[in-house]
Amino acid sequence: MIQITENQSEIVARARLIMTPNYRPQPVVFVHGEGPYLYDKDGKKYLDFSAGIAVSCLGHGHPVLTNAIAEQAKSLLHVSNLYFNQAQIDCAEALLDASFAKRVFFCNSGAEANEAGMKMARRYMRLVRKVDRFKFICTINSFHGRTWAAISATGQSHYQEGFGPLVPGFVHVPYGDAAAIEAAIDDETCAVLVEPIQGEGGLIVPDVSYLKALREICDRKGVLLMFDEVQTGVGRTGKLWAYEHSGITPDLMSIAKGLAGGVPIGALLCTEEVAKGFAPGAHASTFGGNPLACRAASTVLRVIRQEGLVEHVARVGLHLKEQINALSSRVPGCTGARGLGLLAGLGVDPKIIDRTAVIDRARELGLLLTQAGPDALRLTPPFIVGRHHIDVAVDLLERALKGEGQT
Ligand SMILES: Cc1ncc(COP(=O)(O)O)c(C=O)c1O
Structure with a gap:
C-alpha cells in the first residue's frame, strides 16, 4: 500500500x-x-x-520523448507479434537506415538481445550453412548480461558463481588481442562476440586496429562477428555505433540501454544473410517490438539526429x-x-x-x-x-x- x-x-x-x-x-x-x-x-x-x-x-x-510516450500510451500500448504495429516498423526502419543492418529483432533488454544474437548465429551455422559450428569466442573481463547464455559469454567469474553448469561452447581470450582470437578459432567456432569498448569491465578502449583485425580474421575463417553495443551504442561514444570508430561492420549487433531513453527495449540488428538463421517460431518475445517502446526508440533516434x-x-x-x-x-x-x-x-x-x-x-x-x-x-x-x-x-x-x- x-x-x-x-x-x-x-x-x-x-x-x-x-x-x-x-x-x-x-x-x-x-x-x-x-x-x-x-x-x-x-x-x-x-x-x-x-x-x-x-x-x-x-x-x-x-518534452519530445515524454509527449511521444504519452500519445502512444493513449492510442496503443501492446498487440504482440501476432500482428503488425506501425511503431515497430517505423522504429525498425530508423535503426536500419542508421546502421549496417538489414534486419532487426526486438526484445526487452541487453541480455535478451545477446541471447537472440547467439541463438541466431548458432542456428544460422547449423540450418543455413549446415556446419556444426557452435562455439563462441568471447573475451576476459567482458560483460554480456545475466541470462544463462549471457553469463556464460561473460568473461568475469563472479557473475557466474553458483550458477553452474553454464551453457557449453564459450571460450574466453584476453581482450584487445586479435591474435588470441585467431588462435582460439577452430572448425567448431560459430562467432566472435566482443564489446567494441568494454564497459562493465572497466571502460577499456582497444586499439583501433583490433576490430578491423577481428573482421579480417572472421572473414578468412568463415566465422561470424557479433558486437555487443548494449552500452556503447546509440551515440554514447561520440559515434552513433561504436563500430563506426573502426571503419568496419559486424554481422550481428546487440543494442539496448539508451535506445528508448529509459523505456525498456533491446534489439538485435543483423545482415540479411545471418537473419536466415531465424524462421517462424525459431525465437520470440511477447513484449518485443511493443508499440510504446518502439515509439520511444524512434523518438530518441530522431531527437539525437535533429539536435x-x-x-x-x-x-x-x-x-x-x-x-x-x-x-x-x-x-x-x-x-x-x-x-x-x-x-x-x-x-x-x-x-x-x-x-x-x-x-x-x-x-x-x-x-x-x-x-x-x-x-x-x-x-x-x-x-x-x-x-x-x-x-x-x-x-x-x-x-x-x-x-x-x-x-
Ligand atoms: C555490454 C553489455 N551487454 C549487455 C548488458 C546487459 O544488458 P541488460 O541489463 O539490459 O540485460 C549490459 C549491461 O550493463 C552491457 O553493458
Missing part, C-alpha cells in the same frame, strides 16, 4: 524487507527528474552522471576527458581518464581509493556516478549535458575523492 506521508528512510526500510536481495541500492528514493537532474523524496537535487547506468540519454523528462547529439557527445566527451585527466593529476591514487565520449571514467588504485565511499560521498554532495571493473569510477551522463555540468560534476567528484561529504 502506498503511504503518501512516508519519508525516504521509511520507504528504504520497507523495500529492504520485501525485495529479493540481489541488488545493493543506495538509500535514496528518486521521485522526479528534469534534464540532467534528479530529485529525491526529500527534495534534494542531484546531478545525474549515472543516467540509470548509461540509459537516460536525453536526460529526464525530455546533433552524437557530435555534441564527441565534443563534450573530449572536455570531460580533459577535466578527468586534470583531476587525476591533482588527486593521489587516480590513474587517468578512461573510456570514450560520454562513456567515461576515472581510473583509480583500489588500494588507495575506496570507490564505494567516494560514490556515497559524491551522492551526499549531489552527484550520482557508478563504478566499472575493478578500478574505475564511471561517468555516463545524459547526452544533453553541457560543459558547465561537466565542470560541476568533476569539481564534486574531486571533493568526494578528497573526503568531503558525509558517509
